[in-house]
Structure formats: structure tokens, C-alpha cells
Amino acid sequence: MKEHAQKSAEFIRDESRTDWHDEALWFVRSKRDRAAHSIAEWEQLRELASQVKDNVLAHLDQYLEQFEANAQRNGVHVHWAADAAEHNRIVHSILEKHNVQRLVKSKSMLTEECHLNEYLTERGVEVVDTDLGERIIQLKEEPPSHIVMPAIHLKKEEVGELFHQKLHTEKGASDPQYLTEAARQHLRQKFLAAGAAITGVNFAVAETGGVVVCTNEGNADMGVHLAPVQIHCMGIEKIIPRAEHLGIFTRLLARSATGQPITIYTSHYHRPKVNGEMHIVIVDNGRTTQLGRADFRNSLKCIRCGACMNTCPIYRRSGGHSYGYTIPGPIGSILTPGIDLKKYSGLPFASTLCGSCSDVCPVKINIHEQLYRWRQVIVREGHLPPAKRQGMKWAGKVLSNPGWYNSLGKLTRWALRQLPRPFLYNSFNEWGRDRELPQPPRQSFKEWYQNKKTEK
Amino acid sequence: MSKNEILAAIRRNKPTGAVLPSIPTFPEGKASPVVTFITMVETGGGQVIRASGPGALQAAIENRFPDAKRIASPIPGVKSNVALGAIHSPSELEPVDVAVISGRLGVAENGAIWVTEEDCIHRVLPFITQHLFLLLDEAAIVHNMHQAYEQIQVDASGFGLFIAGPSKTADIEQSLVIGAQGARSLTVVLEPPLTSG
Structure with missing residues (x-):
């Protein structure tokens, strides 16, 4: 099955259509707000x-x-x-x-x-x-x-x-x-x-x-x-x-x-x-199985109103078909991993974890918290794509070692300034595929702090 | 057997505790329920007429649909030319232009009206008709759905429903269209409460 991200990429290729879809659903979300506030x-x-x-x-x-x-x-x-x-x-x-x-x-x-x-x-x-x-x-x-x-x-x-x-x-x-x-x-x-x-x-x-x-x-x-x-x-x-x-x-x-x-x-x-x-x-x-998962059983409280879809910044800009399941959107993304963890392992990542879904849910399902918890399960069970898995592994190592962290930071700041574009933007740089890397600062906060301290 | 398997799986997996909350009495709002009700019916795409007595009801029907050929109603005093008692298959009601049915209770917060099978004679009548009239006693309007469910007994009839407007859809580009699969219009005829003397 194609990943949600791939199918979303196809969906948003037509920019005006994406905007139209986004606005149509936001219109429904706004109507929901007026009705709720009444x-x-x-x-x-x-x-x-x-x-x-x-x-x-x-x-x-x-x-x-x-x-x-x-x-x-x-x-x-x-x-x-x-x-x-x-x-x-x-x-x-x-x-x-x-x-x-x-x-x-x-x-x-x-x-x-x-x-x-x-x-x-x-x-x-x-x-x-x-x-x-x-x-x-x-x-x-x-x-x-x-x-x-x-x-x-x-x-x-x-x-x-x-x-x-x-x-x-x-x-x-x-x-x-x-x-x-x-x-x-x-x-x-x-x-x-x-x-x-x-x-x-x-x-x-x-x-x-x-x-x-x-x-x-x-x-x-x-x-x-x-x-x-x-x-x-x-x-x-x-x-x-x-x-x-x-x-x-x-x-x-x-x-x-x-x-x-x-x-x-x-x-x-x-x-x-x-x-x-x-x-x-x-x-x-599969519902009784979901009932046995303490972290996820709340998803069974859903009354199928669709409010979480209408409010979701990802759903509005990726369309229901990108989820590859009958029930798309945030609620679909917490129901599907319980049905087939491997097949739907991409869906809990189709979220910014902004929490808007949980805020509008009429039965108060903690949708965004469950999305986060499914991510832990997916990592534990080894269903993360290799690139993401390796990235996480190395990030974990660097972030837990101050020495590595300092020297890698220095190296990266230098590289961003000095290296030509093809060295920075290539198939290893997932992030840079659709985004510009940030302007590197001259020094890290840590270096700045050290300098200030010695100046005194 | 699947039933026993499902129940056994539930017993294995279900959480414990969680008492059923009691539903509090919510504030009723300052506006008269009749005024709110009328606004809500109109917001939902229906029309409201105030009329008392069968003569006024008949006049309202003729006034709104002068060309209606087939009018079906079990209400005494309404000129019905469809013999509801003689209908054997509900599909025979397809040509009905106007149906006039009594509602039991109205809900101010959403303009919904409770109608039962006994009021319709045939369950499909309020849907298959092109246009629908619902007759409602003003005194039978409550503030909200909690009060409504307190007053009605949902299983007293084999079929009962709330109707809150004409059939509608917004399935094509979110454009509201009145007259999807059910009645194309709803006219609510409010009868003022009987005054004594």
C-alpha cells in the first residue's frame, strides 16, 4: 500500500483544488462552531x-x-x-x-x-x-x-x-x-x-x-x-x-x-x-480486540460525526482517499492500526498532533494522544520505514552525547554555509525535499553564552 | 456460536467501573419556546402557519397547493382523496402530492416534530409524498430534546420519528438542495391552545 504521505503528495499537486477542498471542509467546521456555541x-x-x-x-x-x-x-x-x-x-x-x-x-x-x-x-x-x-x-x-x-x-x-x-x-x-x-x-x-x-x-x-x-x-x-x-x-x-x-x-x-x-x-x-x-x-x-487495548479503547466511543476530519489540517489538505481506509482522518488513523498495524503504520504520523480533533470530538475521545501512543507502538514493533528508523536511531545517539552534539552542530553550521547545494539537497535529505534548510546562525546558543560569560 | 464468542471476548477485554451519569435539568432559555420553534423550523427550510380549526387547515392546504391532485390525510376534516385504509402496498402512495399528518410534540431548540406510525397510517407517507403538512398543538412544544424524550415513549409505536424540515442534501459541493429523496417541502400548521369559555 502506498503511504499516506505519497498519496497526499499526489492530492496536493493540484494546488487550487487542494485549497478548494480545504475551504469546503473548513466551512463545515465553522458551521459546527456556530451550532456548538449556540x-x-x-x-x-x-x-x-x-x-x-x-x-x-x-x-x-x-x-x-x-x-x-x-x-x-x-x-x-x-x-x-x-x-x-x-x-x-x-x-x-x-x-x-x-x-x-x-x-x-x-x-x-x-x-x-x-x-x-x-x-x-x-x-x-x-x-x-x-x-x-x-x-x-x-x-x-x-x-x-x-x-x-x-x-x-x-x-x-x-x-x-x-x-x-x-x-x-x-x-x-x-x-x-x-x-x-x-x-x-x-x-x-x-x-x-x-x-x-x-x-x-x-x-x-x-x-x-x-x-x-x-x-x-x-x-x-x-x-x-x-x-x-x-x-x-x-x-x-x-x-x-x-x-x-x-x-x-x-x-x-x-x-x-x-x-x-x-x-x-x-x-x-x-x-x-x-x-x-x-x-x-x-x-x-475487531472491535472486541480494540476494547482490550486500554490505551486505545476510547476510540470505540466514536459516533461517526466526522468533526475531527473537518477540523484536521492534514485531512483537509490530503483528502480522504489518501488514508486508504473506509474511515479516514484522525479517527481513522487511531482505528486502523488496531486492524492491521503494518499496513496502516503510516497513518498515526499523518498528524501534526495539534489536538484540534480532540477539542471538537463530541464524545471527548483523546484522539491526538492516541495518535502519539500508536507511534510508540509502531516504533516498538519495528514498522517504521528504514530511513526514519535510522534517522531516529542516530538522532537519539547524538542527542544523548553532549560531545557529539557540540561537534556535529559546529560541523552542520559550517556545512550549511560552505557546501554547494547538491551536497545538502539530495536523496539523503528527506526534510529538504519540500523545504529550505534554515539559515545557520554564526554560533550556537551555548557558544554565545560562554562568550558572554568570559566577557564579564 | 458467534454471539457467545463476542460476549466472551467483551467480558475478557472490557474496562471496569464507569457509572452512568444522571442527566441534569438544563436552563430553558428566556425566549418563548413557540417563538424559538418557529425560527428553527424556518431555519431548517420549513414554513410555519398559525391556524385554528379544521376549516383554517383546509384553507391553508388549498392556498399553498391549489393544483394538488392527490391529498392523503387521516385527519378528520381534511379533504383526503386517497383512501389510506384501502392501500395494500406502500408503493401505491407514490403519486401522493400532499400528505397532512398530526405531530405529537415539537422541540423548540431544533424545530423537530415527533410523529408516530399511528399518525401516518403508512410509515412511508411522510417521505413518499411530494409535500408534507404537519399539524401541531402549540401547547405541545417543549424546549429541548431532553424534555422531548421525557415525554414520548420511543417504543410505544413500532416506528416513530422526529421531522425537522423538508428532505435536503448538500452532497454536491456543499450546495444546499431542498427535495432530495423525501418530501420537497414542510409546512407546519400550529394550532393555538384552546381557550376556555
Whole structure:
């Protein structure tokens, strides 16, 4: 896999596009700030949300069992999947049982994580993503680049061209209103023809055995209420203890995500519709392992609002695809090393450790501290690239030996002044690839101090 | 079985402690909840009309959508020409132009309205209709989501939801477009509380 740094380098080659991406996300971050500041008790809500999620992690087994029992009492079929493969098998078996050939889906990062679409398509099921952003990237055959705004990396002209090819809209038309209307007409036909609908889950309430799904477009509900079979796929960490906790989380989620006071639709599904069938698939896929890592288990408190991405100076200037995982940005960078430490060993370094992600997180995950801790693990396990490893090793030696430190400092100051450019800027100088080396001072602080002392 | 494996793994790995916090009562703000509610509905792209009695509601519908061909409503007094009781498959509701449904409770801080399956008759109605009217008693407006969840019982209905505006999206270049997959417009009809005498 290409390193994050390499893929970012490709992304920022187009400077005006990078600026545009950066500004689009900063705009969302600013909306989030306005929404958060409109609530006097905002910080108190974040603390409460964090505490509720701590409690959930400490009693996850009990809450899940309680949830299952209540959901079953409501007439819901509950399934458990240890990993992505089992999740996909379960979903497919439900579809097979009902002979479903056409499936509509609303946004679900979990099914992206499990690569459900590919699995079902290979087995002859037509899978249609119905969130506009997701439909766009599905037609473009790309993964999402953001968890809330999956097509944030695309310009309207690109969407216009895509829709012209796939949905036969007018050539050259790029008005968002026009394109959205075309998608609406196209998706209505898909909703009406679907044999089953899949949604993700924002919150699963242990006390009542129901699930809550938040959308702005209404696509989850169009799918769920028209198709005879509804399937909700959730990670084990989506549980909240009681319905009253929805008050906390619905106040935080949309404000953190897009700066709206609440999503347009906040749907509570508890029982199947008349003549319908309702399934819930509870998925582990590595989450229980993450639960066992004391330094990193907090990442499971995430409610997938995307605020950490919108604020991150690296994400805004490198794009979601540079991370190479379904969930990009700061939260993705602390989730992925737990999934495959070697493959994702570059991601915890895709950060300035500025801490803005932790500051905006609605459940107060210490994201930047975890990024720092993952770096230690990556070094310990030997996954640092050789150049960086050698550099660190020698830096460590020099910095721990005052004699070496003094003479190397002197040598470097001399070299920076005297040596021609090719000696200084070459393949050994990673830093100098994109940056100018500093003007060397005539003397070090230490030398200056010694001189001052003898002058007296 | 995966269930037992997952639960066993949780028991092995979960942290200890962490009591559930109690949710305090938050200050309600000085503004009247009705005034805040109206502002928030309008901010979310909806319209608010104040009307009392079925006659005024009917007039509001006809006034706003004079050309509507199919109007669906379970509310007595609203001229509905879609027989909701005779619909067998929810897809038959696709041609509905206007749906008029009762809301149970409004939330001032975000303009959201709680609607249940019983109010919709068919769960898909508030989404599949081109335009949506929600009827709400002014006295049923609370300040915030905490108060809302205190008053409603989320599992009393098989399906219930908060609606806070017309369907919308900003998935193309962050440009706001009203009318994504659900209703293209939302009109909230506020009924003033009944005065005695």
C-alpha cells in the first residue's frame, strides 16, 4: 500500500483544488462552531456523552444481551457476526430466503468496512446506495472520502459528467439542484423496485430494543418502509443504555457533523411493519480486540460525526482517499492500526498532533494522544520505514552525547554555509525535499553564552 | 456460536467501573419556546402557519397547493382523496402530492416534530409524498430534546420519528438542495391552545 504521505503528495499537486477542498471542509467546521456555541451547556453535553459511552464500554456485554432480548420481544430477528465475512453471509442469507434481487442501502460505514456491496454484487444482487453522495461515488466506482459527505472530493462538473454518462442528464449541466432532481427521479424507481433495504445504525437502545437512524435526505426511510424486508447493520459499540440518552446524542451529533441543530429525520425503528420483516445484525469485526487495548479503547466511543476530519489540517489538505481506509482522518488513523498495524503504520504520523480533533470530538475521545501512543507502538514493533528508523536511531545517539552534539552542530553550521547545494539537497535529505534548510546562525546558543560569560 | 464468542471476548477485554451519569435539568432559555420553534423550523427550510380549526387547515392546504391532485390525510376534516385504509402496498402512495399528518410534540431548540406510525397510517407517507403538512398543538412544544424524550415513549409505536424540515442534501459541493429523496417541502400548521369559555 502506498503511504499516506505519497498519496497526499499526489492530492496536493493540484494546488487550487487542494485549497478548494480545504475551504469546503473548513466551512463545515465553522458551521459546527456556530451550532456548538449556540448551546450554553455544550461542554457539559460532551462530558455526559463521554461518560455514557464509558459506561457502555464497561457493561457492553450486559447491554447487548438486554438489547437482543428486547428486540426479539419486539419481533425483530437478531444476528451476531464475529467478522466481516460472517456479516456478509448473514445478510446474503436473509436476501436469499426472500429471493431478493434488488437491494437499496442507506449510508452505513460498517457495510463499507465489510465490503458488503462487492460481496452481494458477485452473488447477483443489484445493490443501490441511496444517499446522494454515496450514489455518486458508487456510480464513479470509488470509495467514500468522508464519512458524512462521501463525495466531498468531487466538483459539481465531475458529478455532472458522471450523471450525463450514467443517468443521461444533459451534457455539461452541473447545477446541483438539477443533478439532485435527476438523482431523485432515478432513486425513486430503485426504492419502488427494491425487495429489501439495509441501513446503518446511529444508536441502538438497550432498554427498548430499537435502533435509531439519522438522515437528511429521507433515503433510509424511503428504503425501509417500501421494501418488505428491512435490515439494520450495527457495530457492537452503537449501544446506548436508555432512550433518555438519545437526548444527549441527538443534540451533539448533527451539530458536530454539519452544524445543523438536528438531522431532518431521526427515525426510531422498534418493530417490523405490517407484513414486513425486520433484522438487526450485530457485528464485532475487531472491535472486541480494540476494547482490550486500554490505551486505545476510547476510540470505540466514536459516533461517526466526522468533526475531527473537518477540523484536521492534514485531512483537509490530503483528502480522504489518501488514508486508504473506509474511515479516514484522525479517527481513522487511531482505528486502523488496531486492524492491521503494518499496513496502516503510516497513518498515526499523518498528524501534526495539534489536538484540534480532540477539542471538537463530541464524545471527548483523546484522539491526538492516541495518535502519539500508536507511534510508540509502531516504533516498538519495528514498522517504521528504514530511513526514519535510522534517522531516529542516530538522532537519539547524538542527542544523548553532549560531545557529539557540540561537534556535529559546529560541523552542520559550517556545512550549511560552505557546501554547494547538491551536497545538502539530495536523496539523503528527506526534510529538504519540500523545504529550505534554515539559515545557520554564526554560533550556537551555548557558544554565545560562554562568550558572554568570559566577557564579564 | 458467534454471539457467545463476542460476549466472551467483551467480558475478557472490557474496562471496569464507569457509572452512568444522571442527566441534569438544563436552563430553558428566556425566549418563548413557540417563538424559538418557529425560527428553527424556518431555519431548517420549513414554513410555519398559525391556524385554528379544521376549516383554517383546509384553507391553508388549498392556498399553498391549489393544483394538488392527490391529498392523503387521516385527519378528520381534511379533504383526503386517497383512501389510506384501502392501500395494500406502500408503493401505491407514490403519486401522493400532499400528505397532512398530526405531530405529537415539537422541540423548540431544533424545530423537530415527533410523529408516530399511528399518525401516518403508512410509515412511508411522510417521505413518499411530494409535500408534507404537519399539524401541531402549540401547547405541545417543549424546549429541548431532553424534555422531548421525557415525554414520548420511543417504543410505544413500532416506528416513530422526529421531522425537522423538508428532505435536503448538500452532497454536491456543499450546495444546499431542498427535495432530495423525501418530501420537497414542510409546512407546519400550529394550532393555538384552546381557550376556555
